Amino acid sequence: MGHFVKTIVAVIATSTVSFAHAGSAEDIAARVETFEAAFKSGDAAAVALHYTTDAALLAPDTARIDGRDAIQGLWQAYVDAGVVDLQLTTVDLEDLGNTANEIGTYTLTAPDGNGGMVQAGGKYIVVWKADDNGVWHLHWDIWNSTP
Template identity: 50%
Template sequence: MDAFNSGNAAAVGKMYTDDAALLPPDGKRIDGRKGVEEFWQGAIKAGMKNLTLKALEVDGSGNLAYEVGAFTLGVPSKSGDPSTVAGKYIVIWKKGDDGTWRLHRDIWNLGAAR
């Protein structure tokens, strides 16, 4: 979240596995860390900011875990005034050989989380 909010798409990309997949709403699947980084760079350039995440459920076993949560995100409106959208997400975390947990799958959409 800090990496995104500071506009650092490269740091956001490093939070994902090499074979990560993003499944954005109303969009096509984006595969690989490079594609993920490019997606988030586009979002940052489009004026998206002030991302907040709230994990509502987390569980896992072995080298995989999942997280279900809610988010808010600042987005530019057509009038140019700031606007905030809210939504929900599910991510799958994968523990790498180096012991680091990284995002492996990431899907989200708009609307109330509960």
């Protein structure tokens, strides 16, 4: 009987952890929206605030970028280059409690180098982390373009 009670306690403890962020899908969706809005307004500092302070970003054709300040610099470079209309779409979201894994797609519009604009797109993976207040931040971010 003692083993049965320990098993029930373990199941209850695990269930409590699993539901610690029951609204994570909605909370992450809201964070994705504010991320897009910050980028569309040209506010790289606000974009960077969506990342953990020790985040790692793996952007195409660049070395790994570590930390919120360096990540802000990358997003500022995109803003300065004239990239606009960033649209993010979550395809899969796996809630792991205090972390979540997201797979998604993106589209954006960028200068084509000839005075015009071109639409581009791709896919991404983000590992999200919830802080002590339950606010979700991008912790690991990687993307690449779709041919």
